[in-house]
Amino acid sequence: MSNDIKQSVSKKGIWGWMLFDWAAQPFHTLILTFIFAPYFTSQVANNDIIGQSYWGYAIGITGILIALLSPILGALADTTGPRKPWIFGFAIIGCIASFCLWYIPPQADTSTMIWGLIAIGFALLGFEFSAVFNNAMMPDLVPREELGKLSGSSWALGYIGGLFCLVLMLGFMVGDTETGKTLLGFSPIFGLDSASSEGDRASGPLTAIWLAIFIIPLLLFTPDKSRVTSHSGAIRKSLTSLKNTLRSLPKQKSLTSFLLSSMLYRDALNGLYAFGGIYAAGILQWSIIQIGIFGIVANIAGAVGAWFGGKMDARFGSKTVVTYCVWLLIFASVIIVSTDQQHVLWLNVADEAGQTNLPNIVFYLCGAIIGAAGGSLQASSRTLMVDQADPNKMGEAFGLYALSGRATSFIAPISIAFFTSLFASQRIGITPVIGLFVLSLFLLPMVHSRLTK
Structure with a gap:
């Protein structure tokens, strides 16, 4: 799509696309x-150790499926339009799967769990x-020099949506169970019973309803590609295109380095997101409400970070923003563990009675750093992917981007699950994310960004 066509996209169309992040972030x-x-x-x-392990395996196995299917589906979308x-x-x-979470009660039997x-x-x-498919639409909406602001603003909007829902849930x-x-x-509200944790379980239906409502502007107003071929040859053509792209990766140093680097740092970041609340509940003995406040802090910081990161x-x-954000996340992760x-x-910071509030304050500050750096990192990574991609294969490119984010997505949760089980320690269990962040930094120097100065 030419820049002239991009500039003709209506504000309703652009806002419709941005509202996807608002709809999905909760x-x-x-x-x-x-x-x-x-x-x-x-x-x-039954206990925190078993819960963290089971959760890690579930997220990790799902990540493998996402990694295998995303590039294929993205290539198929490029072929069909x-x-x-x-x-x-x-x-x-x-929506359907999220709604089903309402039916998972406390102390569920094994089959229900x-x-x-x-x-x-x-x-x-x-x-x-x-x-994956929403990201692939982004380059067709605005010229390249405006993509950073669009991606950052959209990601910030998503954090605000997540924050709004979190405040709604907690408020x-x-x-409180007591x-x-x-x-x-x-x-x-709605007569939700605290004793059976109906408020916590209602997060599933709320997430489903929120997505169903706020995805409508995207479907109605955001322009889409026209159908380019019939379904009969689409699968074969998409698989051929994907095969050729994968074969060419060794010759594309910047693209390959970016995919590998983002594969590592996004896996680590997802590990922090997935286990941050779990870690606080187990190590600091935080209640769901305390964890929710932590989430509010992280989401406010994430919205500001994503917006500011878009400006930067x-x-x-994009590459400069990504690099600095990874360093910030390493710093926060070391503090947390x-x-x-x-x-x-x-260092022992407790008084003679073994009491101190400093660890809680430090954890809140780390949550703010992770929120701000994580929001900016993800927004700029999406823009940096556009610089590596063939404009005619954007769906396939973001399929590979999803692959890079999920090909090793099982490593962080399964490593966390394994280390947690092996050492019977949530603190030791969370340490693999630091190594993944560090490894990603070795690949970033080989990545090219069109607007790097």
Whole structure:
């Protein structure tokens, strides 16, 4: 699509595309990080160790499926043309699976717990695959020099959506198991029973309804590619195109280095997101409401970070933003694994009675750093992928991008699960993310960004 056509995209079309991040982010905020994940590990599973391990295996196995299928589906979409039918189809899967989480009660029997993990897997598949096709639409909306701002603003909007839903959950739906009151001191709305954790479980239906409503502007107003071929030859052509692209990767040093680097740092970041709330619940003994406050802090920082990162992307280039963000995430991760109820940076900070609030404060600050750096990192990574891609194979490119984010996505959660089980320690279990961040830095110097200065 030429720049003239891009400039003709209406504001409604661009806002419709941006609202996808607003619609999808609550899944990551409520389900994978701050509400349902710690609820599952601390209340559904028998204990925190088993819960963190089971959750890690479920997310890791789903990641393998996403890695295998994303490039194929992306290439198929390029061959057939339109992306919105794919977004719609996978959004339906995500909505149905998320809604099913309502039926996973505390202290569930083994079969119910397994069905809950299967529902999480299908929900993750739905949200991730719909994001692949949404990302592929981005380069057709604005000229290249505006992509950084568009991606950053969209990601910031997503964080605000996640924040809004988190405040809604904590302020009006999730009740403390002892007092029965929400964070704002209200009784949970809709008669939600705190004793059976109905507020925590309601994160599933809320996520589903939120996506179903706010994906509508994208489907109605955002322009899509025209159909370019019949279904009869689409699969064969898409697989041939993907095969040729994979064969050419060794000759494309910048693209290959970026895919490998992003594969490592996004896996590490997803590990932090997936296990941050679980870690706080186990190590610092935080309640769901405390974890939710942590999520509010992280989401506010994420929105600001993504917006500011978009500005810096336009000024200094995507690669520069990505590099600095990885360093910030390494710093925050080291602080986190060195912190428990009585220690910060492995130093005892408790008083004679063994009491201190400093670890909680430090963890909140690390959450802000992770939110800001993570939001900016993901927004600029999406823009940097555009610089590596063939404009005529954008769906395939973002399929490979999803592959790079998921090909080793099982490493962080399964490594965390393995180390947690092996050492019976959540602190040691979370350390693999640091190594993944460090390894990603060795590949970034070989990546080229069109706007790097």
